[in-house]
Each structure stands twice: as C-alpha cells, then as structure tokens.
Amino acid sequence: MSNQASSRFPQLTIWLPAWVDSFLADPDTVYPTVQDRMNIAIGLARHNVKNGTGGPFGAAIFDMDTHKLIAPGVNLVVPTRWSGGHGEMVAYAIAQQILQSHDLGGTGMPRLELVTSTEPCSMCFGATPWSGIRRLVCGARDSDARAIGFDEGPKLEQWVQALESRGIEVVQDILRTEASEVLQAYASSGGIIYNGRKD
C-alpha cells in the first residue's frame, strides 16, 4: 500500500490505555485454565470502568496451545469517538497488528481464542469469522448486558451454531456471575449506556 495518507480527512488511531501494561503481568505468564483467562477479560472490563477509559467490556486473545496472552481489548467507544470500538473489535485489531495479518487463522499462525467478558453484539459476532480465531469464550450472556440497558443488536437467534458451523468453537457461561457483576456495578454507578438509535 502506498504510505501516502489523505490530508483532507482525519485518521482514527486505536490504542490501548497505559493502565493495561501495569494490569497485565509479565508477557510470559501462562493462564492454564479457561477461568484464568476469563479473569483477565473480566479484570480488563473492571479496570476500564475504574480508569474512566470506556465501557464495562473487556476481551483478550490467547494462544490456545501455550495459554499465553497475545492481545487485550477494552471498550473504547466513547473516548475514541468510534462506535466500532467494542472490546472484541479492539482485541482483534491489536492482535492483527502484533501478528501482522488480517487473518489470525492463516498459515503459520498459532491457534487463537478470544475470551470476552460478555457475549458479542451483532457487530462483534459478524466480525468474528473474519478475524481468524478458532474459539470464542464468553462470560456474561447477552441477556445480562440487555438487563442493564445495553443493546446487543439484531443477532441471529442461532448465532452460536452459525459460528460453530464455520469451525469456531463457542464456550459460554465461564465465570458468568463475576462477569455480570461488572455490568451491574457499572449500571448502579450511573455509567453511560450508549445505544443505537431506536426512534
């Protein structure tokens, strides 16, 4: 690609907040169980709210064989002024920069999973087959997000089956209670619930 950028239109830079570096342990840390990995996603969601850097959603991509973290993601919608800045989308984008390919499932890639503190919305669901991940691990249900007023969008009722039919394993309800508590704490504290237009 030509490295010449438009001078007429602005750019959008997606970057993780600095607190992520101190929240995460040494890059060589191994997270052997799915609960260990979900604790990272939930911790990212919790710290994102605490640090005022976005909504109560966290995600992380792990190597399915080494169980090391590849890339975290947090919701950045309001601070980046980008409606696409959901935790899952950010994790995909950052992992793709690290591994230098738009296809995390391509030849020579490690087998990767996305662990997300809440089940994906309609956009993040649709983005998942393009990402190249092999497994999607979810904490809170989309009904838990809806219960505090977040809109998960017009999703296929059979979204789990739709991913599995494309070779993406879906694991649900990992630390669902703990993941839901982050959502409930956010709502109780008066956090912004941004949604699509409905009028």
Added chain:
Amino acid sequence: MSNQASSRFPQLTIWLPAWVDSFLADPDTVYPTVQDRMNIAIGLARHNVKNGTGGPFGAAIFDMDTHKLIAPGVNLVVPTRWSGGHGEMVAYAIAQQILQSHDLGGTGMPRLELVTSTEPCSMCFGATPWSGIRRLVCGARDSDARAIGFDEGPKLEQWVQALESRGIEVVQDILRTEASEVLQAYASSGGIIYNGRKD
C-alpha cells in the same frame, strides 16, 4: 480519557489513501440524486482496486439534507492488516472523527446516510445501528459479492427489516449493475478474495 497509551501493545491507525483527495471534488459539491451519490461509492471501490489500496468496496456518508459528502470509506483489510477494515466500517470511523462523536445520530447531528457499493456483510450490518446513520443505500446485492467468492457472513435473513425496525431506512439496487461490474472486474483480474475460515 487519559492520553497515555500502552507502550507494550501496538496501535492501529485507520487512514484513507491520498488518492481519495484527488478523486473527490470540492467539499462543497452537491450530489442531488441517489445515483449521484452511489456513483461516488462505486468510484471509490473502482479506484481502490486500481490504486492497489484494498478490495473492491467503497462507501460514503452523505448529509441527507444538503446532499454533500461527509466522509468516504474504502476497504483497507489487506493493507491495514485489519479484518474489520471494510468500506462501511472505515466510513463510519472517519465520519465519527469529523463529527467528533461515536453517535452520528445524536443531538445536533445532521441526518446522515451511508451509501455502499455492496450490501453490508454480517459485521457491517451489525455495526450500522451503532453508527447513528438514518438511511443505508446499497448498490450490488450481497448475492453479487457471493457470486465472485466473497463471503458476506452469517446474516439475518430479514436484515433489511431488522434495520428498518430500528428507524434505519434501507434502499437497495441503486446502480446495481454498475456496482456489480466492479466486483466482477476485480474477480476477473485475479484480485485476492479473502474470507473467513471455514475448515
């Protein structure tokens, strides 16, 4: 948001290629008919291929009242190494930077439409309610994209109705033939058809 960025993880910058500036006319140009506006989206798709800056998909956001262009978008998946870099996603992201809000449908915003050279895939469909646009205008059908081997993803069969029930008008088949020709020319010339994993 704290302006301190992680130093451990890379960033992703989404920017339009420089040829967009010369392709587009003066910012005050008015595109009175829906065909005029679709011609811009199709032209963006065509020039994106010609300039080697991405796949054969273009989109543009227009003010529904003044009929001026707000922001263009082109597919940037391969050059940006970002599976989310579809034309519609890029147009939403750039327009949101211009109008400085994640919600293009918020108070004080002009009424906006997205004009896209091909109907949205599952991700871009899911992203549309979050963007804040009021109308989605489509050129080629998703079946036209599938016909040349692109995967449009697991979309709701009733996706048009799903958007319309959220107050987003959907207009189909505007210059469908011309829009499809860009897809066919791309396929005939041996352009990369990247897709989600299916194995």
